[in-house]
Amino acid sequence: MKFPALALAAVSTFALTACETDDVWIDDGIPALPVAASFETDPMTGVGDRADDPAIWVHAGDASKSVILGTNKDEGLHVYDLTGAETQFLDTGALNNVDVRGNIAVASNDETDSISWFSIDAATGAVAHIGDTPTSKDEPYGICSGLVGTTYYAMPTYKDGKAQVWTLDTGALSTLQPELVTEIQVGQFGQLQLEGCVFDETNGQIFVGEEEHGVWKLDLNDLNAAPVSVDTIATANGLVADVEGMDIWEGENGEGYLVVSAQAANRFVVYDLKAPHAPRGIITITANADGSVDAVSHTDGLDVNSAPLPGFPRGVLIVQDDANPDPEVDQNFKIVDWATVETALGLDAE
Template sequence: MFRPLAFASLGLLSAACVNSPEVLPFEIQTVYPSVETAPMLGRGEQSADPAIWGTVTADQASLILGTNKDEGLHVYDLSGNEVQFLDVGAINNVDLRGRYAVASNDETNALSWFVVSRNAAEPVLHIGDTKVDTIEPYGVCLGQDDRGLVAAVTYKTGLVEFWRADQSKDADIAATLERTVQLPSQLEGCVFDDTQGLIFIGEEAFGLWALSYGDATAEPYVVDRIEDANGLVADVEGVSLYWAPNGGYIIASAQEADRFVVYDRLPPHSPRGIFAISASEDGAIDGVSHTDGLDVVSAALPDYPSGLLVVQDDGNPQSGVDQNFKLVDWAQVMAALGL
């Protein structure tokens, strides 16, 4: 009799846990998109990850690079207009450092390299590919240290590869595998913090990690776990960095909950707040759901003096249909979270 009663009690306890309301350390704040990009017409998971190339020079406009999992790389201006498309294959994630960009290309099993040019007709040029040693490169991010550019590639197996770029030729780029790190399960989003020598990596079903990537003896350490209930939920997807000289923030997408969690960039990386992106106040732009990739810059850009956040939107407005990217003034996030 004892065992059946114990199992029954456990069943009641489990049911209570499932039905208990979520308790968060912060109230979820709301911000609104100011612009949306032209949609990637069609059904299915198409748009994935954006990267912002910001400039304040008079002779060139800022750009948003956006990946299309089925086709290639779209390029937009800050008004959301598509200005270029590069048919380079099924790419998943993209990142930028300076004028260089890199994307994870699942179709060619490679890192696809790009450079931002000064040609208004073709603002982004595809300059080469680096074959990777592991099938299906998934997430990617780009960093820079005193040795130049370094790309990190993440995989569904939990593997992270670090590729050192050779920029000795202006019109081409090559890279060699420098180091690998193994984490427990599927990864995707990552971002380098060049000034701290760190990389932040999202493990989709677990949480957020940090690693001193230049130290071959360093072990990854945990920034936040889903089970810590600071706002993260599976899947932990896009990760980006809002840089400031004496601080700044990490932003992570909690995909299934349609929200974003913000942490201090500097250790101990304390959580600072949670926000969601609702439809614009005039109703012209729909809200954001199920975000995959995101990017944020702290540089002052036209119409965004405090910086710009760009996020992937799964539904526009219907889930899996005509996906696109939404632009949010970072000043809204700062005001909403009291940063």
């Protein structure tokens, strides 16, 4: 699995014509537009729902040395290079979600009911497990992180609709004594269950998904303020339960896009990052042109990054794939050239 050229990803997208109605369909009056996967990671070999959530760490000096982290909710954390080949496995117990800020990653560990902390070597990209923080709540489910100055935020989410916010000064990573600063009731409806979330530090907001209801927004500058609704599964914008993984493509001056997995419909809804968070369209992820990478279904976690990578100057979208190609067999992560998303949805190239 070599890193493909940008041109190949573009060709594979445009090879899908309007006549191919199996891949282009209408729901709620909005077309779900196809984009092709560009490459994929090695599989988590075995049967069962194993792969869950990816996160990419971008090397500050040499983007080719960047690595992709992927949780295995039976075993631990997998690390892949930018060919998709696995380079490390860390046996930390059952991890559900993972997120990265700077050279620090956090994961929700529902085997030990804790936040698992990882350091990433700035020169080599090697990942090390440095410890766990008990949350005093059962089964941390999702997690996301933020970085404001030297304050690192870790926010695990829970099936009772609550989210905790923990903070740690990045200079005190070796002591690993984060502080629980607040617990927020985010989930309001349905089964309350939360999972996906993402920090938008530039605009001072945090997005959280309530699986059976929709997307909420928290005020990063006032964490105790009431959650604000961004979109729900009842608004006919393409969002359906389960509302799962989410992340943002960051542009300049706080502009960008929020991407949310609508798991049951095998699709992804894209919104403006800035309020009022207008929906910009829906995509599905298809097989690549030569069929060497299969289509994506039933995505759980995802990650988006706007940093230029080799062959991907506009960044990438990384998604979990349930069926590879059979459901819950050898699950892995698919990587999509963000430029193909921009082209499909007519997004402004910033």
